[in-house]
Amino acid sequence: MKTRCIIVDDEPLAIEAIQMHIEKFESLKLVATCIDAFQAFDILNKTRVDLMFLDIQMPEITGLDFLKSLKNPPKVILTTAYREYAIDAFDLNVIDYLLKPISFDRFMQAINKFYEQSNSDLLVPGNSSQTNETQADHIYVRSDKKNVKIKFPEILYIESIKDFVKIVCQGRTVIAKMLISEMESMLPAELFLRIHRSYIICIENIEAFSHTHIDVPGKELPIGRNYKHEVIHTLQQK
Numbered sequence: 535m536k537t538r539c540i541i542v543d544d545e546p547l548a549i550e551a552i553q554m555h556i557e558k559f560e561s562l563k564l565v566a567t568c569i570d571a572f573q574a575f576d577i578l579n580k581t582r583v584d585l586m587f588l589d590i591q592m593p594e595i596t597g598l599d600f601l602k603s604l605k606n607p608p609k610v611i612l613t614t615a616y617r618e619y620a621i622d623a624f625d626l627n628v629i630d631y632l633l634k635p636i637s638f639d640r641f642m643q644a645i646n647k648f649y650e651q652s653n654s655d656l657l658v659p660g661n662s663s664q665t666n667e668t669q670a671d672h673i674y675v676r677s678d679k680k681n682v683k684i685k686f687p688e689i690l691y692i693e694s695i696k697d698f699v700k701i702v703c704q705g706r707t708v709i710a711k712m713l714i715s716e717m718e719s720m721l722p723a724e725l726f727l728r729i730h731r732s733y734i735i736c737i738e739n740i741e742a743f744s745h746t747h748i749d750v751p752g753k754e755l756p757i758g759r760n761y762k763h764e765v766i767h768t769l770q771q772k
Contacts (some may be wrong), residue, residue, distance in 0.1 A: 539585045570592055585608055590613070630647050643719075643720065649672075650720060675708060687739075740769070743766075748765075
């Protein structure tokens with residue numbers, strides 16, 4: 535099932551830029567573009583919307599005021615050219631806050647955050663009516679000028695190499711330009727564990743562990759001294 539999106543922005547160039555980013559994802563479907571909050575309100579009352587890209591500075595009613603007025607808003611990623619709204623934005627429990635011009639790498643991080651949060655929502659008691667088909671089980675990373683889909687269970691470990699991460703999977707390796715801390719923020723904490731300043735592992739693929747090392751298929755990885763207590767405690771609870 536595709537994620538149904540709308541863009542709410544009074545700037546045609548901003549709409550076009552976000553639309554181009556959306557079109558690169560097979561999992562996203564743009565169902566409408568709106569130039570103000572009034573158009574967006576009509577769309578939200580006519581069709582299902584899963585994710586709204588909402589500009590803050592718009593005529594007559596701001597994006598923040600519009601969001602506050604909605605009783606059951608969809609997930610929201612705010613877009614703006616101004617940093618000063620960040621605190622107010624996160625008080626409204628938005629997925630992310632993107633500063634214009636929006637780079638594709640930053641856009642992709644926001645989409646991964648959306649899927650991670652959607653996955654977490656499925657685990658909340660009372661959401662059992664939602665099926666596993668809608669549960670995010672993957673991320674997209676930018677590698678070799680492509681958006682590469684990586685399913686969580688196939689990841690063995692992730693290694694930091696300066697400004698890049700090496701994602702070692704079953705049968706392939708993907709290199710992406712991002713910090714390991716950025717990568718960590720995209721991954722569900724219940725499936726992945728940071729064991730070292732340079733390594734993240736998929737818990738499901740652990741073959742063995744000691745107080746100093748963790749074995750995954752084909753590799754023995756060190757446990758960092760500053761991570762040891764949390765790593766051992768977490769693994770002993772599994």
